[in-house]
Amino acid sequence: MPKILVVEDDPFIMMWVEDALHDAGFSVLTATNADRAITYLENDPEITLVFTDIDMPGSMDGLKLALAVRDRWPPVHIVIASGKHRPLASEMPEETVFIPKPYLPRDILGAVRGFH
Known part of the structure; x- marks a missing residue:
């Protein structure tokens, strides 16, 4: 079973995304935050995908x-989401998918399943 790391500072959105992925x-x-995400990545080689919001507190x-993920863990896939920013392709690492908020479970699953 693929392991996904969801990085989101809004607890409601985090639980909603987590539930959608668990159900799938x-x-x-x-x-x-990103600092905690890095700790997970350093300690869990089974993580295959990072699903992250853009706006978060921390470093x-x-x-x-x-x-950082693309540089240190090149095989890990990345999905970026935001309701405030739409990054240019040049601002994102290669082979990264962006989905705008608000998103639906099918948007999340479509982005994730594109890698698995």
């Missing part, structure tokens, strides 16, 4: 997290 058969970890936002 994925194993899910959650983090409220880096979701775009910087995505760049």
Whole structure:
């Protein structure tokens, strides 16, 4: 079962995304900021995808997290989401998918299943 790390600071959205992914058969970890996400990635080699919001508290936002993931864990897939920003393709790492908020479960699953 693929393991997905959801990085979202809004607890309601985090639980909603986690439930949608669980219901689709994925194993899910959650983090409220990029620093915690990095710790998970350093300690769990089974993570195959990071689903991250852009706007988060902490040392880096979701775009910087995505760049760090691509640099340190190249095989890990990345999905970026935001309701406030629509990043240019040049701002995102290669092979990254962007989905705008508000999104539906089918949007999340479509982006994730594109990698699995």
